[in-house]
Amino acid sequence: MTGAGTPPTARVEAVVLDYGGVLTGPVKESIAAWIEADGIDPASFSRTLKAWMSRGAPAGTPIHRLETGELTVEEFDALLAAQLTMVDGRPVDPVGVLSRLFAGMRPDPEMFALVEELRALGLRVALLSNSWGNTYPRERLDALLDPVVVSGEVGLRKPAAPIYELTLARLGVAAGNAVFVDDAEPNVLGARAVGMRAHLHVDASSTRAALAALVPGLRPTPDGPPRAHPEDVGPTAPRALD
Template sequence: MVTGVLIDWGGVLTTSLSDSIARWIAADRIDGDHYREVMRELIDHAYREGNGENAIHALERGEIDGPSFERDLAARLLTLDGAPPVAEGLLERMFAGFERVDAMYDMLRDVRVNGVKTCLVSNSWSNTYPRDDWDEVFDAVVISGEVGMRKPEARIFHHALDRIGLAGEECVFVDDIEANILAARALGIAGIHHRDADTTIAELESLLRLTLRRA
């Protein structure tokens, strides 16, 4: 029986990363094709290939700070004018379009009322999290840069399970990145690949055998 929910933040409890990035690309006049080429290489290496490490590994574990990563990334990118974008505040601008998805927060409140434990498991990019009501929705919070571990590393999932006192087989993990879902499943944790709130909540209802709010 599933009695625990591990859940991502960006792109799951917020609107999609791609939407936020699209707004930033337009606002900063970034060369979008070049950006996607650069990021595809970095992300594929960080989440799929697994050989060696790059700046994303270090950023997500908190081994380098945000300004250092911003300088590195800005040097790789180009604006439509052919010059690198302004490095200072780059990450803040990239994620400025994130909007809270209230339906997902309502769902977390509902599952906790029904005795299900909840744990945030988020890879941070030196970003600030809106934590005002987190004590109402999470039993534990695991943020990569604060614990020195990152998804899809097995150890961050073990750490999250320890924080809520459950075994992998007792939990489900919700994330918008497939590589993270596959890593969780390898540890016996059920996985839901998040695409939108209604679909994820419906899948959780089936798995948890609960009726959850969707509005």
């Protein structure tokens, strides 16, 4: 699906990527490993996540305030731990909760390779991430991605329109010429609402294939030939992103 008001043949000039769950492996796998290792009652975590992060959650939950930098990691750790219980009924140690929750996240080499290919094709590639106090590999990201927009550093968060608009302004491209990739559907919908194309990330292979349908010269598989594009073979419009 294209973004609101986006011409289906608009040239893609920039790709904007989320970090956790897009440039890394699935966040849910890291969370599952933490829950098992720390003996967290899964129901207590699911209940808290729903209350603080679901579409029906009120504005200003602890997650919202963490993402915009209004809460420190230590403050959030204490609030989250207070909502959780261990499977044996004991309280959860608040020290380092987020660090342990994200300890299993690892960069996805296929996605970093995709970034390199997009840059080699002349596209701008940016990062737009809602931060949970994550320790980003900033040296690596700053070398590959420009701009790097982190919610806690700019006081804005997805899926509200201002953070997408800020990213587009820093890129210097119109919304219709940018593609956004995120693993959370509300963030994808937020990007579409400001006129960006957007793709819901599941894995590196499907995201590469979706982008290859729009970016001339990008291979739909890492070792395959570039896909033929409308400007190469005729006037048919490229397939919109899902």
